[in-house]
Each structure stands twice: as C-alpha cells, then as structure tokens.
Amino acid sequence: MLIKSVKDLELQEFTTCFNEAFSDYVIPFHVSSEYLADKFAGAGVNYQMSFGAFDQEKLVAFVMHGIGDRNGESTAFNTGTGVVPLYRGRRLVEQIYRHALPILKEAHIQKCLLEVIQTNDKAIKAYTAIGFQIHRELVCFKGRIDVTLPDDHRHTFITMVRPEKFDWTSVHSYWNFEPSWEQSVHAILRNPHLYDVVTIREENKICGYAVIKSATGAVLQFGILQEKRNRGFGRSLFHWMGERYSIITVNNVDKRDTNSIRFLQSVGLDVYIEQYEMEKELS
Numbered sequence: 001m002l003i004k005s006v007k008d009l010e011l012q013e014f015t016t017c018f019n020e021a022f023s024d025y026v027i028p029f030h031v032s033s034e035y036l037a038d039k040f041a042g043a044g045v046n047y048q049m050s051f052g053a054f055d056q057e058k059l060v061a062f063v064m065h066g067i068g069d070r071n072g073e074s075t076a077f078n079t080g081t082g083v084v085p086l087y088r089g090r091r092l093v094e095q096i097y098r099h100a101l102p103i104l105k106e107a108h109i110q111k112c113l114l115e116v117i118q119t120n121d122k123a124i125k126a127y128t129a130i131g132f133q134i135h136r137e138l139v140c141f142k143g144r145i146d147v148t149l150p151d152d153h154r155h156t157f158i159t160m161v162r163p164e165k166f167d168w169t170s171v172h173s174y175w176n177f178e179p180s181w182e183q184s185v186h187a188i189l190r191n192p193h194l195y196d197v198v199t200i201r202e203e204n205k206i207c208g209y210a211v212i213k214s215a216t217g218a219v220l221q222f223g224i225l226q227e228k229r230n231r232g233f234g235r236s237l238f239h240w241m242g243e244r245y246s247i248i249t250v251n252n253v254d255k256r257d258t259n260s261i262r263f264l265q266s267v268g269l270d271v272y273i274e275q276y277e278m279e280k281e282l283s
Contacts, residue, residue: 001092002054003099006062007047011037017052017059021082026117027273042191043079043182044068049107051100053083053092060084061092063100068186070113073283076104077181078114081123093123097130101282110283113181115252118274132278137255138180139274145242146268147235156233157201158240163192163211166199174209174223177254180277183220195220200237208233210241217245238267252277 006014015033022029031039043066053061061083065076083092104112115138116123168185181187188195188211198210208224219241224233241248250269253260 001060001090001095003051003096004054005048006050006052006059006064009047009052009059013059014062017062017084018080018082020084021061024085026120038191038194039182040064040066040079042187042194043077044186044190045079049076049100049104049109051096053087053096055087060087061096063093063096065100065104066181067109068181070111070181071178073110074108075111075113076109078112079182081114091126093126094130101130105282110281112280112282114278115180115275116278118276124276124278127278130280132280134276135279136277137274138252138277139255139261139271140249140251141253141264141269142247142249142272143269144246145238145248147239147242147266149236149239156207156236157204158198158237159201160196160198163188163195163197166197166209171209171221171223174225175221176223176257176260179221180252183252185221188220198237198241200233200240202228202233208237210237212241212245217241217248219248219250222250234263235267242268 011033015031015036018036019030045064046067049067050064051062052059062081063078064080066079067074067076069075081093112132114127114132116127118137171185179185194213194215195211196214198212199206200208207228208222210222211220212218213220222237238248248269250264252275253264255261255274
C-alpha cells in the first residue's frame with residue numbers, strides 16, 4: 001500500500017473511488033465528476049495537499065483537503081474522507097493522516113478541521129486517535145416550508161442578487177454563529193455561479209438575507225439584523241424561498257444557537273442529521 005498525494009489523479013478515476021467508498025455510507029449517495037469538481041472548488045481543495053492510499057496504482061482510500069484562512073489561522077479542512085469497503089479495517093485513514101500531517105505542518109498549516117456525523121462511531125474513534133477534538137456540534141435541517149406570510153410584511157421587498165454584487169463586508173452583523181467551512185463566504189465566492197443571494201428590504205434597507213444554491217434549494221447562510229428580529233422578516237424570507245423550492249435544507253447550524261434552531265423548526269424544517277466539527281492544532 002502506497003500513501004501519496006492525489007495531485008496526478010484524473011478526476012474521473014477519483015469519482016469512481018468516491019462513489020464506491022460512499023455506496024454504503026450513513027446517507028448513501030452517488031455523484032458525478034462535475035459535482036465533485038464544484039464541491040472541491042468551493043472547499044478550496046489543494047490536490048497536492050490531499051492524499052490517498054493506492055493499491056497497485058488503484059486509489060482505495062483518500063483524504064481531501066481544502067486549504068485556506070480561518071480566523072487568522074492557516075487551516076486544512078477535510079472536505080472528504082472515504083475508504084473502499086473491501087479495504088476497511090486496515091486503518092488507512094489513520095495511515096493517510098500520519099503521512100499528511102508532517103507535510104501540512106511543513107507547509108505552515110496551523111490547524112486541521114473536519115466534520116463527522118455523530119453516529120459514525122468508527123470515524124470519530126479514528127479521528128480521536130489521530131488527535132482531533134470536538135470543537136462544536138452542528139445541526140442539519142430539511143423539509144417543506146410551512147409558514148404563513150405576516151400581514152404587515154406586504155410592504156417588504158424581496159429580491160435576488162448575484163453573489164458578486166452583494167456587499168459581504170458587514171455580513172457578520174446578520175449572523176448568530178460563524179458558518180462552517182463549506183458554507184463560508186469564501187466557499188460561496190469560489191463558486192458564485194452556483195448561488196443566489198436573497199435579500200429582504202424595508203424602506204430600501206436590507207434587513208436580512210439568505211444564500212441559496214440555485215439548483216437545489218440548499219441554504220448556505222441566512223440571517224436577520226439584530227434590531228429587525230422577531231418582526232417577521234425571517235418568516236417572510238423563508239416563505240419566499242419555500243414557494244420556489246419544494247424542499248429546503250439548512251446544514252451546519254451551530255447547536256448552541258437555540259434561537260435559530262427554534263426558528264427553523266417553526267417554519268417547518270426538521271433535524272435530519274447532526275455532526276461534530278473537530279479540530280487538531282498543528283502549531
């Protein structure tokens with residue numbers, strides 16, 4: 001078994017391995033090369049800093065790293081880990097990390113970050129053995145929007161703008177929590193063609209916004225200005241999105257943000273998965 005960078009691997013070959021590795025996952029799914037290209041572009045994947053286990057030149061396990069800045073620290077985010085079923089039980093993920101960590105450290109990466117489903121005990125055990133620790137819990141929602149439009153919100157104005165034309169400089173003033181890696185502003189602006197920014201205004205002032213994946217109805221970010229909360233702006237915003245998408249998903253809400261969780265449940269969404277965000281310091 002050879003552990004090395006995946007920088008020379010063809011995307012189609014990687015896609016074959018990815019689909020095989022996730023064929024019996026907690027949530028089984030099958031993806032295209034185009035989907036992975038968009039996913040990895042959004043996550044800022046560095047193929048030289050992403051690694052795989054090869055059996056006679058065949059990829060059988062992988063750890064893909066997005067590289068970027070997070071809160072002032074150079075960070076490697078694990079945007080995908082997989083092992084082909086036939087090769088499980090050999091601690092390949094641990095072997096890949098043992099190979100990768102010195103290389104990441106030499107490249108001045110200060111922190112490793114990942115997300116793992118809370119029921120995936122084997123993965124959590126493997127990551128803990130490598131030195132990862134739980135940083136926060138993340139809650140994922142899905143469902144049909146079921147909310148009545150507030151009567152006093154007929155004078156509000158909801159519109160869509162392209163991500164490139166939205167003012168991101170003060171977007172943190174809408175947040176209750178910091179978005180996770182793949183929901184971050186950086187991720188959105190790496191793939192702006194995939195998303196729309198929905199804004200809600202009152203008297204020409206933006207009171208709230210949401211970033212939605214145009215093709216699927218996945219909401220990456222949402223928020224209402226503090227002084228405009230509890231006045232129906234959030235309900236109006238989700239009512240608008242619910243009219244255009246039969247299913248809405250909102251992933252990776254910080255579990256400590258009980259207000260956002262209650263709000264999402266109040267508009268008809270249900271928890272469908274919970275994750276841990278785990279970190280390992282390298283510096």
